[in-house]
Amino acid sequence: MTTLQCISPIDGSVYAERAALSAHAAHAAATRARDAQAAWAARPLAERIALVQAGVAAVGAMNDEIVPELAGQMGRPVRFGGEFGGFEERANHMATIAAEALAPIGVEDSDAFLRQIIREPHGVVLVIAPWNYPYMTAINTVAPALIAGNTVVLKHATQTLLVGERMARAFHSAGIPRDVFQNVFLDHATTSDLIGARAFDFVNFTGSVAGGQAMERAAAGTFVPMGLELGGKDPGYVMEDADLDTAVAVLIDGAMFNSGQCCCGIERIYVHESLFDAFVAKSVALVNSYVLGDPRDEATTIGPMAARRFADTVRGQIDAAVAAGATAHIARMAADDGGCYLTPQILTGVTHDMAVMRDESFGPVVGIMPVRDDAEALALMNDSPYGLTASLWTHDVDRALRIGAQVATGTIFLNRADYLDPALCWTGCKTTGKGGGLSVIGYHNLTRPKSYHFRKLQK
Incomplete structure (x- = not known):
């Protein structure tokens, strides 16, 4: 069994530790997410939006606990008050634009033809979030992925081991089913194994260039789409x-x-x-x-x-x-x-x-x-x-x-x-990565297009 430890930068002490899931348990979590996805996507869009916004508000209610917890995990001074402002801004913007961003693209609706493009959720989305802004970077994908009808598996950086637990607790308390949004503790080998087994339909990774390369190697031959935000200068x-x-x-x-x-x-x-x-x-x-x-x-x-x-x-x-x-x-x-x-x-x-x-x-x-x-x-x-x-x-x-x-x-x-x-696409080029988050384009990357070409028969 692998034990994941968050070592506090304040004094070098072990701030938190959790056992990583076994390979069997990790695959079972991904299977539960897949089994729950169709029912979640079948819920009305307005209902999914309301549940996500309620989850966001529940995170905000924890802010007095979150701020010193972040200081202990990754060292940000408490005077700056945490990340809830940006966390809420991003989630609420994506909620506001969801109906328009996910609406069908109409080409023709005549007596002869119905032609349109719709957006379908990928299915199960894996979010691998970093420690530097652990709440804001996670919500960039978690909120639009859930709103679009995907289920989400969140794996957080070991340095901010407690963040995913708090987010899951808040979202579940708001009514989002446990299998629809799961926080998991995984080691690198198990993560790569899950990606290689195509346990996920979309992977979003924020981290180092080396980490992004590891994601792509794990996914080689699976054709799983990825969003990668890697290094910067x-x-x-x-x-x-x-x-x-x-x-x-x-x-x-x-x-x-x-x-x-x-x-x-x-x-x-x-x-x-x-x-x-x-x-x-x-x-x-x-x-x-x-x-x-x-x-x-x-x-x-x-x-x-x-x-x-x-x-x-x-x-x-x-x-x-x-x-x-x-x-x-x-x-x-x-x-x-x-x-x-x-x-x-x-x-x-x-x-x-x-x-x-x-x-x-x-x-x-x-x-x-x-x-x-x-x-x-x-x-x-x-x-x-x-x-x-x-x-x-x-x-x-x-x-x-x-x-x-x-x-x-x-x-x-x-x-x-x-x-x-959040109204603009967050994206990069060269070794910074690929894909784009937030904005309308963020929704397009978290869904796939499906075309309908219907010829109407005359009575």
Whole structure:
């Protein structure tokens, strides 16, 4: 039997542990989900929507317990209040657009023919959710999948072991049948075995590139559709006419919030040379105002990274960059213990020869480079194997549209960053992954088209 353990980044203690399901029990859970799917899909859409929204509200009722629990599991400071705002916003938007998004596409309804395309649920959807925003990333797929008539099996990251249990408890209390929405504890081998056996009809995975590759290897030859959101190295570009103070505030928050552990966090910033010195000075002052410490303390503004190995990766990138000539602007903070507690860092004198500007950091570090013009900024923004978001800063919307059209990425932001709008498709390109969540397109990816071509016989 495999035991899954959540090790708290606060003090290295075992915060929670659960036994992983055996292969037999895991296959039985998938079978129950399949057996329950037809009856769930047969319920009226309005009923499914109401039940999902009631489940979301039940999660909200637990928020006072969830916030300190998240601090214990992955280190986010309690002062930020958890994730329920975004969790509710995303679920409610998908509920609001469901009827239109899932409506048949009419081609012809005449005396001679009925031709239309309908959307049918895939069947059983596996959601493998990450630890960095464990509630919001899960609901991106859980809510629309259930509303569309799929049953859902949720497997959460070991670092946030208790999140799936809370979601299942809330949704079941709201009236969603237990076999329609299941939380499971699985090890990697059993997960791969289930995918390879085509126990699921759609797999949504958010995590590392290596994890996504493992998903695809497991599914090889099954033709199971997948949504994959993998790595990122999101850039910001500050043009000479940008609102400097707002750009600093938003981009540095985008780089450092949640200890830099954000899927669409800002990991590299390019600033027009005329604003570079001022941008760096203001950024350094902002980061120096942060309080690194115990996430359970209301005074803490930046907590530990979720695990020692993640912090070690970021430290290694910083040390290698400094050794190669970069300048680190933030002095080591008192709470930096060489473990999970890591001083947030701003680097200048960086180049794309350095791992910190090339490889995903997923931590509180950002490199800042001066650029001469749009052409140089574009070349640098596109010099990455990833493509999730890019943030542009200018008063000129037309200029931003021209630049945005040339950036290989999933989302272009103008004068903002690090936000997921549920009305827009959340997607990426290159090794960031494939597919798309939320918006109408999210529903299209969680269903399959079925065409009806009826010739009407005349009496």
